[in-house]
Amino acid sequence: MKTCNCLSFLIWTCMIHEIPTLLSPKRTSMYLQAERIMGLSKDQGKAMHRTKRGWMWNQFFLLEEYTGPDTQYVGKLHTDQDKGDGNLKYILTGDGAGSLFIIDENTGDIHAAKRLDREEKSLYVLRAKAIDRNTGRQVEPESEFIIKIHDINDNEPKFTKDIYIANVPEKSGVGTSVIQVTATDADDANYGNSAKIVYSILQGQPYFSVDPETGIIKTALPDMSRENREQYQVVIQAKDMGGQMGGLSGTTMVNITLTDVNDNPPRFPQSTYQFSSLESAPLGTSLGRIKANDPDVGENAAIEYSIAAGDGSDMFDIITDKDTQEGILTVKKQLDFEKKNLYNLKVEATNTHPDPRFFYLGPFKDSALVKVYVEDVDEPPVFNIPSNLIEVDEDVREGSIIGQVIAQDPDATRNLIK
Ligand SMILES: *[C@@H]1O[C@H](CO)[C@@H](O)[C@H](O)[C@H]1NC(C)=O
Secondary structure, eight states, X not given: OOOSSSOOOOOOOGGGGTOGGGOOOTTOOEEEEOOOXXXXXXXXXXXXXXXXXXXXXXXXXXXXXXXXXSOEEEEEEEETTOOSSSXXXXXXXXXXXXXXXXXXXXXXXXXXXXXXXXXXXXXXXXXXXXXXXXXXXXXXXXXXXXXXXXXXXXXXXXXXXXXXXXXXXXXXXXXOEEEEOOEEXXXXXXXXXXXXXXXXXXXXXXXXXXXXXXXXEEEOSTTOOTTTOOEEEEEEEEESGGGOTTOOEEEEEEEEEEEOOSOOOOBXXXXXXXXXXXXXXXXXXXXXXXXXXXXXXXXXXXXXXXXXXXXXXXXXXXXXXXXXXXXXEEEOSOOOTXXXXXXXXXXXXXXXXXXXXXXXXXXXXXXXXEEEEEEOOOOOOXXXXXXXXXXXXXXXXXXXXOOOOOEEOOSOGGGOOO
16 A cells, blocks of 8 residues: 555445455545446445455546436545545546546545446546645645446447358368358457357258357258258357347358269169161261260269270260260261161260269269161162173164163162162
8 A cells, every 4th residue: 555645546445345454544645435336326335246346546447338317426536634624626637527527626526427438438547636725735746547437238249241151062071160250349358248259050050050159160960962952041149248148149141052072973864875877877977965964063063975885886986065964976987777777885974073082972974775776778779880881883773782781789678779
């Protein structure tokens, strides 16, 4: 305790009752007395709640956002020199003196004239002195003290975004981090729980969870499939007072999209396809398209078609249309109905970007049987001599046999020479 002859301030709180030995400011000539703290009235303050703020020198505490009927009582300036005869005058200067903080110059009582917002200004520095009205002399030298504005929970947690957008791969393991959401609270983080935020999930279970402390959103179900459901709208709440009842809260929305992984092999919808081609079809002629289905997207659905086996592997080609992921069957060698009129091909569709993690779901290819029927064409007869030049005498008689040509029809019997 300061015992020098300079002005000392003493505030006593309810702790007065607990530490009576501190209560003998014999040599203290002037002190401040905070009779009402944390919004309790004078009468309540004695009987009820004891503030555990501790013993503080030169500080007053004042409740922010006080909405009681009267002006809020801050405390009292007092000096031993005050005989109660009205001879002394208390003077207050500094932050807000005369406007926010009004002193009764006779009694030394200080009141707050307005509502104060801690989030605007949390600390006021003031100076006090006492002068003799008759002589105008200071009976106490000026001394500084502080009024601290005490926090109440008047700010709800606010998220940094109204809506968050996030992605997570489908089939991610339980507990995979998706995104972190953050809420802030303007109340005093160093006092009480007014700024202590706890996160909870209001919508989005059982698919997702949120860490109550960090606001990290994680997957909560194994094997979530994009092909089953792609979009989730999750609602997260941040509540202060450590999440207790009576806390203030704010919410935010998180749009989560499952991204694709290659967890689906291509599959032909039918086991057999049939095509036909004129035997005369020029090389490169397209005979038709086949398509294996793959529910994945992008490169995870990319397919390469090939002829794996069959009696026509050298006669046909299959090429892949990269835009539609279809296989196009084309003629590679000249067909001949008379030589072979039906081919059987084993065609394969293979994923080009398989993911080893999902090989247990494989194989990531499929095959189908493709039958190609070759159709006959009415071909011109073929003469057995290249040029039918027969020399005839000019005087030959009508009806005479002048020679013989032999023609063969390469077509089958139904295309007889007429
Ligand atoms: C979030 O998801 C909802 C519902 O699916 C949708 O209506 C909204 O447009 C999405 N918002 C954004 C920014 O993507």
